[in-house]
Structures are given as structure tokens and as C-alpha cells.
Amino acid sequence: MKIEFAPLNVPLRRRLQTAAVLQWTFSFLALAQCCLAVFVLLALSDWWMLALLYSGWLWLDWDTPSSGGRRSRWVRSWVVWDYFRDYFPIKLIKTVDLDPRKNYIFGFHPHGLVSSSKSSLSYLVNRPEGGNVAVIAVGGAPESLDARPGALTLQVRNRKGFIKLALKYGAQLVPVFSFGENELFDQMENPSGSNLRTLQNRLQSIMGFAVPLFHARGVFQYSFGLMPYRKSIHTIVGKPILVAQTPCPSSEDIESLHQVYLTCLNDLFEQNKHTYGFNNDQHLTFK
Numbered sequence: 001m002k003i004e005f006a007p008l009n010v011p012l013r014r015r016l017q018t019a020a021v022l023q024w025t026f027s028f029l030a031l032a033q034c035c036l037a038v039f040v041l042l043a044l045s046d047w048w049m050l051a052l053l054y055s056g057w058l059w060l061d062w063d064t065p066s067s068g069g070r071r072s073r074w075v076r077s078w079v080v081w082d083y084f085r086d087y088f089p090i091k092l093i094k095t096v097d098l099d100p101r102k103n104y105i106f107g108f109h110p111h112g113l114v115s116s117s118k119s120s121l122s123y124l125v126n127r128p129e130g131g132n133v134a135v136i137a138v139g140g141a142p143e144s145l146d147a148r149p150g151a152l153t154l155q156v157r158n159r160k161g162f163i164k165l166a167l168k169y170g171a172q173l174v175p176v177f178s179f180g181e182n183e184l185f186d187q188m189e190n191p192s193g194s195n196l197r198t199l200q201n202r203l204q205s206i207m208g209f210a211v212p213l214f215h216a217r218g219v220f221q222y223s224f225g226l227m228p229y230r231k232s233i234h235t236i237v238g239k240p241i242l243v244a245q246t247p248c249p250s251s252e253d254i255e256s257l258h259q260v261y262l263t264c265l266n267d268l269f270e271q272n273k274h275t276y277g278f279n280n281d282q283h284l285t286f287k
Contacts, residue, residue: 004222013083018227020083022219025226066119088180088230094237095268101130103171104240105162107138109154109265110181111147113210118161125171134171136162141210145200148187153285156262163258170245173257175238175265179276184228185214234276238268262286 043051064070098104103125124134137143143155166173190197190213204210218225241264246253269284 001223003224006220006222013086017083017087018219020080021087021227023080024084025228029226067123088184088228088233090233090235092235092237096239098172098174098240099130102240103127103130103169104133104174105166105171106133106135106174106176106237107162107261107265108135108176108178109138109156110151110178111137111139111143113137113141113144113212118165121162121165122169125165125169135176138162141204141208144210144212145187145190145197145204147182147185147212147214149183151182152282153287154265155287156265157286160254160258163254163261164249166243167246167249167253167257170243172240172243173261174240175261175268176235177238177265177269177272178233178235179272179278180231180233181235183231184233185216187215188213234272236268236272238264 039051039054042048042054105121105125121134121136124132138159139155140159143153146153146155163173165171188196190200196213200211215224215226216229217223217227219227241257241260243257266284273279273282
């Protein structure tokens with residue numbers, strides 16, 4: 001394989017963009033393991049008191065992620081996020097203005113690599129003052145195994161938990177489609193029925209998350225690595241679907257709203273696909 005190296009005269013701004021994405025890649029793939037290793041080393045050393053204090057803090061802070069988290073304006077204002085955005089670049093396009101007095105559930109497509117906590121979602125969309133948005137990657141772990149350039153298969157037909165949640169709390173549903181999301185990484189061929197896909201499905205059933213074997217580019221070369229490609233991402237936020245609060249929704253209520261959601265999601269894709277590189281023959285497939 002011929003390796004294509006990055007030129008030496010890359011502008012500083014682009015190098016900073018690459019560094020911003022590199023820290024995200026490291027955080028996603030290895031930060032948890034590194035922190036666990038440090039914790040174990042501290043616990044087995046003369047600094048065991050630090051590990052004990054951290055364990056106490058972890059116990060006291062256990063419910064914070066499912067009750068709104070702990071936002072920091074200082075962290076959110078770091079310039080690293082601007083470099084991260086501009087690496088691809090990423091653009092967010094809204095189709096309508098949202099009412100800040102209401103709560104919303106954004107159904108994000110395509111694919112996902114993380115699970116969503118029901119308790120965390122419930123906390124956000126049950127706030128009486130409104131103005132909260134819960135974003136859920138509907139396809140979850142199974143859809144990530146199909147994520148590759150050009151993929152338009154969404155795992156959504158049997159995903160109805162977020163529909164029930166919207167009905168229970170009266171949160172407005174908003175379909176969101178991110179054009180270019182699946183173009184960021186390649187993935188090893190794993191068609192249904194293959195040995196690799198069977199192993200991935202087995203690991204998912206055991207661990208609760210998928211293990212897609214993705215690859216893209218490196219830091220100083222463009223031929224292989226775990227850094228995402230520089231591909232433009234356009235995330236389109238659709239029109240909200242009005243949802244009447246139904247504390248105890250029936251299966252018919254859930255099914256009816258689910259069908260409306262699928263129709264709106266498909267319309268959102270069809271209305272925007274030509275603008276972002278898809279042709280008339282390309283359509284979403286719901287599984």
C-alpha cells in the first residue's frame with residue numbers, strides 16, 4: 001500500500017484543527033482506560049489515599065450524569081471546540097425556530113456509538129420550565145455496524161422507546177439528519193451472516209455496545225489510522241412534531257406517532273439530499 005504523507009507546509013490553523021480532533025479521538029478510545037490504570041496504580045501505591053478520596057467523590061457524584069450533568073461555561077468556551085468544528089467542517093442548519101418554552105427530543109440519524117440513559121432523558125424532558133433538548137442517537141449500537149460511506153440504512157423500525165418518552169412527557173419530537181456523518185470513517189466489510197458480523201453481534205449482546213472495526217486516516221499521513229476524514233458535515237434540524245402529553249400511552253398511540261416520525265424523517269432526507277450529494281435513486285431504508 002502506498003502511503004500518502006501530509007505536506008510539510010500545512011498551515012498552522014489546520015494543524016491545530018487536527019490536534020483538536022486527535023484529543024477527541026484519544027478521549028473516545030483510550031481516556032477511560034488510562035484513567036482506570038492511574039486509579040489502580042494509585043490504589044496500590046503509597047498514594048492510596050488519593051484513590052480513596054476519588055472513590056468517595058465518585059460515590060457522591062454517581063447520579064449527576066442522569067440529572068442534567070454539570071455544565072461549565074468556561075469549558076464550553078474553549079477555543080479547541082472551534083478548531084474541532086472547523087476540521088471537517090461541521091454546520092448546523094435549522095429549518096424553523098423552536099419555542100424555548102417547550103422541551104424537545106431530537107432523534108439523531110444516522111448511526112450511534114453510545115447508549116442513552118432513560119433516566120437522563122426523562123430528567124431533561126420533564127422540566128416544567130421548558131427550553132431543554134435531549135438528543136438521542138436512535139439507531140444505537142446495531143446501526144454503527146452498518147455505518148460506512150454511502151450507507152443509508154437506519155435501525156429505527158423497532159426503536160420506539162423515545163416515542164413513548166415523548167408521549168409520556170409531552171416533549172416535541174424533532175427528526176435530525178446529519179449529511180456526511182457516515183463519510184467520516186471506513187469500516188471492514190461485515191455483511192450480515194459473515195463471521196465478523198456474528199462475532200460483533202455476540203460481543204454486543206455481552207457488553208451492551210458494538211465494536212465496529214473502523215479506520216480512516218492518520219495524523220501525519222492520509223492512508224490509514226483512526227482519525228476521521230476531513231469531510232463536510234451538514235446537520236439538518238427538521239420541524240418539530242407536535243406531541244400531546246399522554247401519561248400512559250397505549251401501543252396504538254406509540255405506533256401512530258412512530259409512523260408520523262418515520263414519515264417526517266424520510267421527508268427531511270428527501271428534501272435535502274440533492275443539496276448534499278445524493279441523487280434521485282438514493283433513499284433511506286428503515287430496518
